Amino acid sequence: MKYPVVSMVCSVLFVAVNADIYLHSPRGSNNRHDENTRERRNGNRLFDSQNNERGGYNVGSPMKYYSGSKYQIEWTNQHSCNNANSNCELILQYMCNSDLRDGTRTNTIPDSEDGSKDQQFGMHEDYEYYLWCSLRERNKGLFTADQNLVNKHTAKYTRQDNQGKRYGYECAEEKDYYPYWQPSPWKDIAILTNNAKKCPYYQSESQNVKSRWGCYFSFENLKKAKNQIDNFPKKSLPNNKEDCEKTEFNGIRGVWKEFPAHGLPQPDCRETDFSRDNHLGNGLDGSPNLYNWTLPNIDETKCVFRIRYNISTEDYDSWNTTAEYNGNPTKLDLSDKYGLPSAEVAKNRGFVFKGNPNVKLFADANFELQLAVDTSQYGRTFQDRTHVFSIKERPDSLKGAVIHNLNVRGKRGNIVQVYPAVEYDFVPNTLNIMTGDYVHFQWTGSNNNPLNNAGQGKAGTDRNNALLLTSQLYPEGNDVPFGPGPVFGHYGNNYPSSLNNASFLDLRKTDLIQLSFLKPNNADKDLNNADPYFNLEPRQVTTVGTYHYVCTRNNNFSNRDQKGRISVTKFTMENGALGYMGGVMTSRDGQVVLIADQGVLDGLQKLTLEVWPREEGVRRMESNGAKLSIGEKYVSNFVVISPQTEITVLGKKFQVRMQTDPDASNVNIYVSSTDSSFSSWSKVKSDIGKDGVATFSASRGGVYVAKSDSYTVLIISLCVSILVIFLIAGGGILYFRKNPNKWKQLKESTNLVKRSTQDKV
Structure with missing residues (x-):
């Protein structure tokens, strides 16, 4: 039996510690639906996040973005990226198809075709995709350390999850490894890595540009094969051409089939932003780590975005360690890593790659320490995914326009109550645009946050609005102006400007009223009777200036300051x-x-x-x-x-x-x-x-x-002419000084000419 050995280099990107990642813009679900509890109810609902149970934002009305618009992705990751502590990759991807759904309940979708059609259950990957994964032979060329994968032959078993637990219709092997060697519905946006020298590999291997091959059986045949493989677990569908063309299920032989590339550009690839260990917060400059995504030019009513966080340690050479080292921990020579003279010495002192080893720190002392090592986590992937959203084709009025999405992140509650989510903020908090650009205000929230979470207005509800702040009232010391042109509104204030004289982004008064009150004739100061979803279609901005604005609903506690800035330039x-x-x-x-x-x-x-x-x-x-x-x-x-x-x-x-x-x-x-x-x-x-x-x-x-x-050419020409004149004059003087008889002859000749002329006159 042959295995795709090329995948050895894909086994690297995963981790040995608890590390979480949470999406804040767009809003990551972390497998939540609409629970009113701080912990999510079902971590198996759609995908394996590996995250803390408390993360995520409740589902809201689907966000609607325009194709080609600009979107700022923000996240927090628990452990380091782009420093010496670990290897780190962040993989940004999206998927669109008409069957995606959030569902209406928190239960995991059933493992059946009928269950996959039940609209109550959320679904990302479809059932055929999961069925093929769960029946297909796993890549047995991968390093799995001392994890027990005996009689666990299919791609739903990995080193990170040797129990084969089901998370929606996700394929465990695809989730744990990148770039994946089998077909995947996920399309690559960017790979952010601490080792940018591997970018050419990532980009060339992306399914955006490179097709995949797999052993194809029809959906009907897969369903029949499921019963046989479930009853005989040593069986599986082949993952290579030679075995595929020999294998037959229900009288139908497998077809080694090419699955075309997605036909998209290579993904962006660059270094990750720096982040430190054990710090689920902002980056070095105090702002969130982010990636600016220009949405694809598509027209899709149902899409999902995911971010995967792959980290690994340097305890062994993960790119070049294959299945040859599985099972027997002493096969993997760690002596060079720890400065020991030989593999035998490393083995005798406990420096071996196995679970919870006893390590003898001093060669001449009988003293050991036990290390809390779990080899299933020395290569680990975390992820977060959004709820369903749409990417719309632009109307003719917006063709060619530059559109900036302006959204809200966070949810109701103080930092202790919402953590590891965040409190409210506008995204981008500072938006830099050019005159003629469009701004698309849009946000969503939930009516079902935990009832005792702090906040203004009706318990459990999220609401947001946006009003220009009033102008500066008092001097504030050495106040450095920010941004171009006149300043509208002042960050140091908390009161909004009157709508009667507010000048906010050239917006009409009807737009200002809508941004302020969320719906017509809203007399509720807390906005409780408005919908948590708000959408003001893109509006063009033509006036240069720096605009400071505020959300009045979420600006009344000392630990809240939901304000934003938009800077508009003409360049x-x-x-x-x-x-x-x-x-x-x-x-x-x-x-x-x-x-x-x-x-x-x-x-x-x-x-x-x-x-x-x-x-x-x-x-x-x-x-x-x-x-x-x-x-x-x-x-x-x-x-x-x-x-x-x-x-x-x-x-x-x-x-x-x-x-x-x-x-x-x-x-x-x-x-x-x-x-x-x-x-x-x-x-x-x-x-x-x-x-x-x-x-x-x-x-x-x-x-x-x-x-x-x-004037330079004219001046140079004049200088050259003067120089020539001086050279000629100087040469003549020098000549006659050296030949005085010639000067005497010239002088006499000149006198003769003068006398001759006088005689004629």
Whole structure:
């Protein structure tokens, strides 16, 4: 019997400790439905999260997003990523089909075709998918340590779960390993990893771009095979071509079939954001770790998103450890890992990969410590999934528009009551957009939170609204203004501005009333009689400014501060995260491109690419007293790359292409990156194409602009002419000094000419 040995490299990404992951935007379910208890009722409902029973958000009305819109994904993970403590991968995926549903109850869907059709039960993967997984031979080339998988032959058994428990219709083997070698309905968005050098492998092996092969039996034949395999557990459906074409069930031979790739682009792949051990909270900068997702251009009424958190330790070489080392813990040589002279010494002192080993720490002392080791958890996957949502095709009025989703995360209660969920906040908390963009306000909650959870309004209910804050009333010391243009509303206040004179994102008064009261003629100050779901269709923003707004319902306790900020500029601002694999950032108009090749950056860099229109750049220069020299003029927009510090690995540079005026002459690129007053500029070596595109390399951020000196050519020509005259005159003087007779002859000849002319006159 042969096994797909290629999957050995897939056995790596999983963990040895309790570690949880919770989605907050979009709202992760953690297998909750609509319970009014703090603990979820059924951790087997739809998927194996491996998480704490208290996580998750109740189901609400399905959220409705527009295709191609921008969405900020936020999560918290319990253990470290992107540091030396462990290997860590975060896999972001989605799935859409018409059979997805949240159901109406918390029970696990039955293991039967009839049960799969019962709308009371939630369902993500379908029954045929689970049936094939539960009957298909597991990959026996994988390292399973000392876990007992004897007579457990199918893909529902893994090292992490050797009992084969059922979680909805999830396939345990597919959940535990990435990239998976059999067909999967999940489509890849991104892989965030602590080892970006593996990104080419992840991307090329993704089912987005690479087909899968499997031993195909029809659904009807699978149902018949189920009875036989359940009664004879040593039987299973083959997972390789040779055995597949020899196997027959109910008179029908298996077909080794190709399942096509999803036909999508390769997933994004980069380093994870840094997070520390035992800290289920924000990232280094105090903001949530996040990923900005541009939703696919599809029209699907039922979709689900999931995030998987795969972590593993460095106790053994997980990428190159195969089934050869299963069963006998002493086969796996750990001596190098722990600085011991040989495998025999490691074995004798208890440094072996097995459950709860007794380790002799000192070679010359009879003293041992028992380690709490569970080999099923030295490679572990956690996950969270959303409830069902839709991705809608855009109407003609929104074709080509840039749409930003603005949502709410969190649920009712103080931090102790909701943990490991979070309290209320707007997402994104700070939204940066450009004039002409659209903002789509939308959120959902529940009427069924635990009744004793703290909060305003009717017990158990979530409600949110959004109103512009009133303007600043008193000086607050060295208050640094945030964002562009005039400031509307002030973060330090808690009272909203009057709707009669509020200027919030160009919204009409009817929209302001809807955002404030959630439904027409709502006289309830606590918004109890409004629906927990709210949707204000995308609205265009045309006025530059910085807007501060508040939710009045959830801003009355000291531990709540549900406020948000929207900054609107008239110039493009692109935010990105590039790492070792490099990548491309492009301004919205396509006139500026930043290109980082692989290896230019040695780790994750959060970059911002701004393009100031020429008049905006000139205004900023002049307001800081910066002046052009005589004859100079700006012949490009101002390109701002942040952070304005060294970005690259020492000696390496990224490349920038920017448009300059094609008819400009004597063009040079200059950068100011060390002085906020723009008083210090340095020339950057660049190439200017015939089309006016300037290409240059840089290692740091800064403000870059092209200048042209229109008088330079004229001045150079004049200088050359004067120099020629001086050279001729100087040469003549030197000649006649060396040849005085020639000078005398020239002088006499000149006198003769003068006399001759006088005689003629």
